[in-house]
Amino acid sequence: MTTPIIDFDLTKIKTKNRIAGIWQMMSGYRLKYFLAIFSQLFSTVFKSSVYILLSWFIDTWLISNERPIPAYGIGLGFVLLALCEGLFTFYSNSTANYIAEKMALRIRNNLYDQIQRLNFAYHATVDTGDLIQRATSDVDAVRRFFSEQAIGIGRICFLYAVNFIAIYRMDSSLALSTLMIVPLVFLMALFFFRKIGKRYEAYQNQDALLSTMLQENLTGVRVVKAFARQDYEIEKYRKENWKKFLLGKKLVFTEALFWPSTDLLCGFQMVISYMLGAYATISGRISVGDFVAFQALIVWIIWPIRNMGRLIVQMSRAFISFQRIMEIFANEQEPLDEGTVMPRKVPEGEINFDHVSFAYQPENETLHDLSFHVSPGQSVAIIGPTGSGKTSLINLLPRFYEYTSGRITLDGMELNRIPRNYLRKHIGIVEQEPFLFSRSIAENITYGAGREVSTDEIIQAAKAAAIHESILSFEKGYDTLVGERGVTLSGGQKQRIAIARTLLKNPKILLLDDATSSVDMDTEVEIRAALNELMKDRTTFIIAHRIQTIMQADLILVMDQGKIVQSGTHQELIQQEGFYRQIFNLQSQIEEALEKELSHGG
Secondary structure, eight states, X not given: OOOOOOOSOGGGOOOSOHHHHHHHHTTTTHHHHHHHHHHHHHHHHHHHHHHHHHHHHIIIIIISOOOSSOHHHHHHHHHHHHHHHHHHHHHHHHHHHHHHHHHHHHHHHHHHHHHHHBOHHHHHHSOHHHHHHIIIIIHHHHHHIIIIIHHHHHHHXXXXXXXXXXXXXXXXXXXXXXXXXXXXXXXXXXXXXXXXXXXXXXXXXXXXXXXXXXXXXXXXXXHHHHTTOHHHHHHHHHHHHHHHHHHHHHHHHHHHHHHHHXXXXXXXHHHHHHHHHHHHHHTTSSOHHHHHHHHHHHHHHHHHHHHHHHHHHHHHHHHHXXXXXXXXXXXXXXXXXXXXXXXXXXXXXXXXXXXXXXXXXXXXXXXXXXXXXXXXXXXEXXXXXXXXXXXXXXXXXXXXXXXXEEEEEETTEEGGGSOHHHHHHSEEEEOSSOOOOSSBHHHHHTTTTOSOOOHHHHHHHHHHTXXXXXXXXXXXXXXXXXXXXXXXXXXXXXXXXXXXXXXXXXXXXXXXXXXXXXXXXXXXXXHHXXXXXXXXXXXXXXXXXXXXXXXTOSEEEEEETTEEEEEEOHHHHTTSSSHHHHHHHHHHHXXXXXXXXXXXXX
């Protein structure tokens, strides 16, 4: 069975009206859903016909003692009517549930696609737990709208209409008396609809906050245990959980108020209707059989109206959830294929920064007036204190963020005119905190290749990243399952697998964001030796804190507070006063002291 593609793009829904938005989302299924609702009409007709047949049976067989048809004919009539009612009900409910699942499938596929395509700035500001809440609980609330609430409203409308007509044919005044309850229940339902909608939204937001806390705590469980902060985390969670309890209590209390209110109205209507029906029977306006049928028919008028109020109230949840889902689609996608130029198949790697500035927020500039040139195949090292803008600089190259002024060119072409897909295809990245999926080591290494990869290629990449021997030490080798976020591996092992993943991609441009920060000095030497060979003919940007890592770079940029304060080769920079020489002298002293201590210990 093939996986269905996205059959409707929810980003096309621009209306803020939730009913109109749901109507647009039903594209392709509207007729089928209306047939499901319309089937309830036939189901209701057959249901009411049972009581009409019962009325005729009482008046004809029991009271008039007439026998126009055999007894088994009456029984067969009841069975056939019940069977027809069941068949139409089954079709209606199964179709509604099928469409509900299709709508849920459509929303989930669209949500996942949208989340994947949103830009880095969005993901930097939105909590993961909130997104998970919207993709699960809110989607399920919309699914229930189609499977239960919308079809339920249609069924209730038909129940009221058909049974009202049946009673009207018996006695018009009795039928008109059933109208008394309708406006009262509707007014009450609308009142609670607004109240519950607001409280449900607050409840869902708090639930999303709890989901975020749980997700963060599970991800950072080793940090929590390492610092013995279990009691602190438990208390923090309890406080937020208590807030959710209070919000839930308000929500449940509001919903609970609706039931006795409508029960009181419906009970009052039932008493009045029975009294009027009894009076009509005594006065001879309707027969005994009609009175028996009336007693059943009035139940299928009054209590469905009460349930309609319940469904209207519950629909407020679905509308709020739909609104929360559509808020994600209101954000613009990152256009991966947008660009006015298409470079040659493989870039040469010539990069030029010309007075480039960048700001995450307009009022707070992060990078200021950066200018430097990198020839194809050169390596550029970036060093500086924390927060100096090193990572922000290399994030501009794959267009994770757009520079706000100046020019960046790749092979002479303006970077923001080149499609992001092209850039990211030819740029390899090893992040400071590598992310590994809960899959096998081999699958993690081949993740970015975008093609069929042989075992030999995987091994070659692993050897180049100095991780091959470590992998072979595992019982299952390359088939070893990596725990969630790589928790079964050491920091150095995760870094080297991430490097192998990037090298297998064989990019023309390499971005190494402090890629050797989590490895020991011996392993760093191995990785550096492998990288020196593999960086040939590749333009490479290296962020590092160890001078030993960047000494061989063709160009070293020293950054501070978003500016390039020094640039040159290692030999040039150690001859200058400034940050670079201070760090070089400090690290040299530490290494000398360490060597002396080790030799003394030997």
